[in-house]
Amino acid sequence: MPDLVEIVLASVLFMLFAIQMLLWWFVMAKPYRYIKSGKSDLLEDSGLLPVSVIVYIQNGDINLSTVLPVILEQNYPEFEVIITLETMSNENERILNTLKEQYPNLHSTHIPVETKNISRKKLGLMLGIKAARYENLLFTESDSLPVTDDWLRSMARHFLAKSIVLGMSVRKDEKGFLSGFISFDYFLANLKPLALALTGRPYAGNGRNLAYTKQHFMEHKGFSKYRILQLGEDDLFVKEIATAANTAVEFSPESLISTHLHTFDWCQMKRDRAITKQYYKVIPVIFWRFESWSGILFIMGSTAVIVFGVMKLSMFGYALAGISFLLYAIRLYCKSSIINRTAVSLGTRKYPFSIPVYEIMKYFCDSGYYLQALFSKRKKLYDEL
Secondary structure, X not given: OOOHHHHHHHHHHHHHHHHHHHHHHHHHOHHHHHHHOOOOOOOOHHHOOOEEEEEEEOXXXXXXXHHHHXXXXXXXXXXXXXXXXXXXXXXXXXXXXXXHHHOOOEEEEEOOOOOOOOOHHHHHHHHHHHHOOOOEEEEEEOOEEEOOOOHHHHHHHHHHOOOEXXXXXXXOOOOOHHHHHHHHHHHHHHHHHHHHHOOOOOOOOOOOOEEEEHHHHHHOOOOHHHOOEOOOOOHHHHHHHOOOOOEXXXXXXXXXXXXXXXXXHHHHHHHHHHHHHHHOOHHHHHXXXXXXXXXXXXXXXXXXXXXXXXXXXXXXXXXXXXXXXXXXXXXXXXXXXXXXXXXXXXXXXXXXXXXXXXXXXXXXXXXXXXXXXXXXXXXXXXXXX
8 A cells, every 4th residue: 555655756746747748738839839820921022111130249350241141131122230349350340341332221330439337238239229210120149140031021020010029049050968958958048938928928038039119119218227237138128018919929940040159158148147037027937937946846756756666665666666757758758849849840950869968957057047146246237347
């Protein structure tokens, strides 16, 4: 006969399994269902509005001849490209002048060197928005490139009905186990806000693939609410302006942005997002922590039940261990299936055998950055002037 401990362990494990299945099938699978629904079909030229594409360039040594033509040659009837630069090398200045002669819709602006007491990135975006001719704005960065020449079309088509568009960014493939983990983590970090936005609760965006109207920027006085923070020009600003009524999600292979994210930049991104989460809406934060901790507890619980069941040296113990292993296998299959089907639908990499290890690494990694942000001093939020 089972004792009280076995009954409690089995009950808790079943509850955690049910929670994980509900969260993944009804929320995390939404982007994949979005693509399969055919909602990502593109529009004809006659139904599209003019757009200003704003590209923030922090590194003055980046090769503009590689980055800009991909954006300037988008398949779109009327648009301009405005680049905002922090620094400019002599070679890039020459390339920029040459490109301006070739593309009359290319414009540029510079961030004053002497600027203080404000995030230089926020200032750069503000200058770009101020220089924009058109009401509809689409943002990306110099470390990111559209995968197709229909990126602009797929994002901007939503401006006919919505004023905010959240897009997807993935990390450019690189070889190696650690690189695979960073790509996996970045993929989920960008997938989660889109999945929850598809349920009607938008709360954050990624500045590498984000669109909104100039009216939103003006009505909320730009980034003034978080002007002294060195963070938050994308996720916190979207949190301020996004609602279920005015926000669209674009999730298609055509709209994808590929990002060249170095390990150091990824670590900085994780740290920054862990810090800014304290300013997010309460429900999304609670929701994703609930998803994370239920996953952690399920893995720990299933492992404990398997060990406990085997050590009992009884038929019931063996049965309990077998059921626990089966639940873990079902959850792993479902989670892997959702992640890989979503990745394949975007035309990006799969994770066929690495997810069991990567998800445990991600739980440890997220917990570490969360604790670091929790105990770090408030001054880390601010510009290091």
